[in-house]
Amino acid sequence: METKQYYHAVLFPFMAKGHIIPLLHFAHLLLRRRSIHVTFVTTPATRSFVADHLGGHPSSDVVAIPFPQGIVPPGVESSDKLPSMSLFPRFVMSTKLMLPDFERALGTLHGTRPVDFLVSDGFLGWTLESANKFGIPRLVFYGMSCYASCICKTVGDGNLLAGADLADDDPVTLPEFPWIQVVTRNDFEPPFSDPEPKGPYFDFHVSCFVSSANSFGLIVNGCYELEPFFVDHWNRHALPKAWCVGPFCLAEPDNINRSSSSNVTNGPTVFQPNNKVPGWWIEWLDRKLEQGVPILYVAFGSQAEISSNQVKEIGRGLEDSGVSFLWVIKNRDSELEEDRFEDQVKDRGIVVREWVDQREILTHPSVQGFLSHCGLNSTMEAISVGVPILAWPMMAEQPLNARMVVEEIKVGLRVETFDGSVRGFVTRDGLAKMVKELMEGERGKKVRKRAKEYGEMAEKAMEEGTGSSWRNLNSLMGEICKRKEA
Numbered sequence: 001m002e003t004k005q006y007y008h009a010v011l012f013p014f015m016a017k018g019h020i021i022p023l024l025h026f027a028h029l030l031l032r033r034r035s036i037h038v039t040f041v042t043t044p045a046t047r048s049f050v051a052d053h054l055g056g057h058p059s060s061d062v063v064a065i066p067f068p069q070g071i072v073p074p075g076v077e078s079s080d081k082l083p084s085m086s087l088f089p090r091f092v093m094s095t096k097l098m099l100p101d102f103e104r105a106l107g108t109l110h111g112t113r114p115v116d117f118l119v120s121d122g123f124l125g126w127t128l129e130s131a132n133k134f135g136i137p138r139l140v141f142y143g144m145s146c147y148a149s150c151i152c153k154t155v156g157d158g159n160l161l162a163g164a165d166l167a168d169d170d171p172v173t174l175p176e177f178p179w180i181q182v183v184t185r186n187d188f189e190p191p192f193s194d195p196e197p198k199g200p201y202f203d204f205h206v207s208c209f210v211s212s213a214n215s216f217g218l219i220v221n222g223c224y225e226l227e228p229f230f231v232d233h234w235n236r237h238a239l240p241k242a243w244c245v246g247p248f249c250l251a252e253p254d255n256i257n258r259s260s261s262s263n264v265t266n267g268p269t270v271f272q273p274n275n276k277v278p279g280w281w282i283e284w285l286d287r288k289l290e291q292g293v294p295i296l297y298v299a300f301g302s303q304a305e306i307s308s309n310q311v312k313e314i315g316r317g318l319e320d321s322g323v324s325f326l327w328v329i330k331n332r333d334s335e336l337e338e339d340r341f342e343d344q345v346k347d348r349g350i351v352v353r354e355w356v357d358q359r360e361i362l363t364h365p366s367v368q369g370f371l372s373h374c375g376l377n378s379t380m381e382a383i384s385v386g387v388p389i390l391a392w393p394m395m396a397e398q399p400l401n402a403r404m405v406v407e408e409i410k411v412g413l414r415v416e417t418f419d420g421s422v423r424g425f426v427t428r429d430g431l432a433k434m435v436k437e438l439m440e441g442e443r444g445k446k447v448r449k450r451a452k453e454y455g456e457m458a459e460k461a462m463e464e465g466t467g468s469s470w471r472n473l474n475s476l477m478g479e480i481c482k483r484k485e486a
């Protein structure tokens with residue numbers, strides 16, 4: 001039950017597209033209530049990206065604070081712009097230096113319009129100290145599913161990857177989740193996959209976990225129905241309390257129910273987001289739809305690094321598969337023999353080297369499958385529109401997301417690596433075989449049906465007034481109010 005008339009929320013994501021975008025969607029979710037003012041904190045170089053996404057909503061503001069200089073190449077203020085992901089630890093740890101500027105900004109905001117709650121990224125653990133200084137409750141956003149968080153916690157608490165004799169692909173048993181057959185050291189990233197994790201980067205993460213546990217709540221980009229066992233498990237055995245209030249992407253402006261007047265207090269009655277101009281690839285998708293040709297969408301998020309040999313092999317695998325595809329390539333992965341490739345695939349497939357509106361692609365009716373690295377946002381964006389996934393995890397917690405997609409909720413299949421290892425090379429034959437299976441095979445049919453069911457479930461969870469995610473957000477607001485009034 002909401003008891004307060006008008007809230008002020010400050011949102012502060014970690015500087016990576018995969019972290020900024022979900023909090024922008026979350027901002028829209030808050031703005032849908034029309035009883036919340038959102039201030040989005042970012043850095044100067046990402047300010048226009050953020051402002052564009054907020055679309056000039058009259059109940060939103062953007063505040064930019066400087067990104068620390070001299071630690072990563074000048075001008076890089078988002079991890080996807082790093083020339084190499086080997087700089088990521090330095091990049092993420094340098095954010096601690098933003099504390100004084102953030103605190104000043106938060107103080108000013110709080111003085112002007114009292115801040116009811118802060119939502120900050122799990123990587124920005126130091127923001128808890130600032131929030132506490134002003135008596136503002138901090139909610140954490142880690143960008144992880146409860147499934148992945150529970151596995152990480154159980155592996156960490158039980159020290160299950162310890163032991164120098166444990167090989168990278170040896171199975172590790174999870175006593176709390178015995179039906180998860182195989183988890184390996186390769187499902188985790190250094191320093192967590194090290195036999196004895198230590199060092200400044202590990203300490204940095206531990207301090208983030210401690211801050212998170214001492215925060216007011218954890219907001220999860222998903223709905224309860226997607227992973228009920230793991231949400232309950234987290235809430236019984238870990239802190240802070242997890243609140244499933246997503247999938248956030250379903251709160252984008254196009255999905256705003258402008259006719260509803262519930263919860264309207266002070267905010268605008270109608271919000272018209274910026275009109276989007278569709279990219280040329282959407283016209284291509286439209287043509288394919290007219291021809292009745294199903295499309296595989298191929299994209300690996302904003303920061304995965306793919307070797308040039310692997311990029312070429314993806315091209316060959318797609319060529320051999322015979323399916324039609326739309327492949328988004330980042331500039332870092334520039335090694336495709338493009339002319340030859342485009343000759344070979346003719347109009348059957350297209351390569352896009354621009355920033356696309358991924359949700360616009362995934363919601364296009366011709367898109368019937370998604371070859372994805374399983375970043376949580378891509379995963380949720382696909383599930384929420386019922387598109388099955390061909391999972392190819394590459395880094396971070398993606399191997400765990402891939403397990404959730406394939407083994408737990410069964411809305412996807414997995415690419416086969418040449419040696420069966422989580423991080424092994426994927427050959428053209430292995431890729432072509434699984435692409436065909438997803439798009440044309442019996443197993444593909446089954447996971448497509450499941451994906452559609454989960455998509456409907458996600459839509460329902462987000463329904464205004466009645467959905468579980470909508471009600472969870474209401475309860476969370478109520479808790480924040482109670483805390484304030486206590």
Ligand SMILES: O=c1ccn([C@@H]2O[C@H](COP(=O)(O)OP(=O)(O)O[C@H]3O[C@H](CO)[C@@H](O)[C@H](O)[C@H]3O)[C@@H](O)[C@H]2O)c(=O)[nH]1
Pocket residue numbers: 016017018019021022142143144300301302303304328354355356357358359374375376377378379381395396397398
């Ligand atoms: O041209 C593009 C490329 C990406 N996106 C969007 O960018 C986001 C990418 O996020 P995600 O799919 O999660 O991938 P990453 O960028 O790799 O995300 C990082 O952050 C996620 C959330 O913490 C983690 O789950 C991932 O493992 C981590 O790599 C998604 O919303 C995409 O729709 C676009 O809209 N257009």
